[in-house]
Amino acid sequence: MTTHTTTAGRQPSETPTAVRGISALRHPVVSGGLIGVIGGTAFLFAGLLGVPSPTQGPLRGLAAALATFTLAVILFRRRVLPELRPPAPGAARVYGVAVVVMLLLMPVTRLVAQALHAPTAQSALVAAVVGAHFLPFARVFHAPVFWWIGGSMVALGLGGALLAVLGMHVAGPAGAAAAGAAMLVIVAVQAVRQHAPGATAATEQSAA
Incomplete structure (x- = not known):
């Protein structure tokens, strides 16, 4: 999941080639986007299990539509995939440390939720921890999209946990679901904003 592009090695007169993600599954933008779909969908549906039953049906329908749309955009929209820096x-070390710290903090979220007498806050705290582990990737992988994904998940997760602590018990799972939805929306927006060749050329001409 990255949005950074570079024009190194490409002549100004060259027209970039648009491809569908399904034909470039090994490109980090595509493979990362698919991981985002899996993670976002998991948080979204897991969180919805904690909302009141009367609203679960409609919300699950909306969640399924969002996940399907995001997956379709990633795999089937024709776009120019960026050249990556x-x-x-030390990126591998940063990645490894972030993942290990995230895993170590998972059981801590349960302890914190119990200590605050707000067990429903745990799912939101998990979302915040997962979001926080994305933040260092923005710098080491030159991918600002990780700021958006990580920042939104941290904000929504902590917000949901805080409301759960204050007595709004449904806010915990709702915060986790919102974090998952945010991940899906950001991944979809990234794919939509990567232009097809015609749109790219028009943009460059209007800027000239």
Whole structure:
């Protein structure tokens, strides 16, 4: 999941080639987007399990529509996939540390929720922890999209947890669901904003 582009190695007169994601599954933007769909959908549907039953049906329908739309955009929209800069030195170490810290904090979310007498806050805290582990990736992988995904998940997760602590018990799972929805929306927007060749050329001409 990355949006950084570079024109290195491309002559101004060259027309970039648009492809469908399904034909470029190994490109980090496509593979990362698919991971985002899986993660966002998991948080969204898991969170919806904690909302009142009368609203679960309609919300699940909307969730399924959002996940399907995001997946379709990633796989089937024709777009120019960006040329990516190499990761920053030490990126693998940063990635590994972030993942390990995230896993170590998972059981801590349960302890925190119990200590605050708000067990429903745990799912929202998990979403915040997962979001926080994305934040360092923005710098080392030159991918600002991680700021958006991580920041939104942290904000929505902590917000949901806080409301759960204050007595709005449904806010915990709702915050987790909202974090998942945010991930899906950001991934979809990224794919939509990557132009097809004609749109790219028109944009460049209007800016000239």
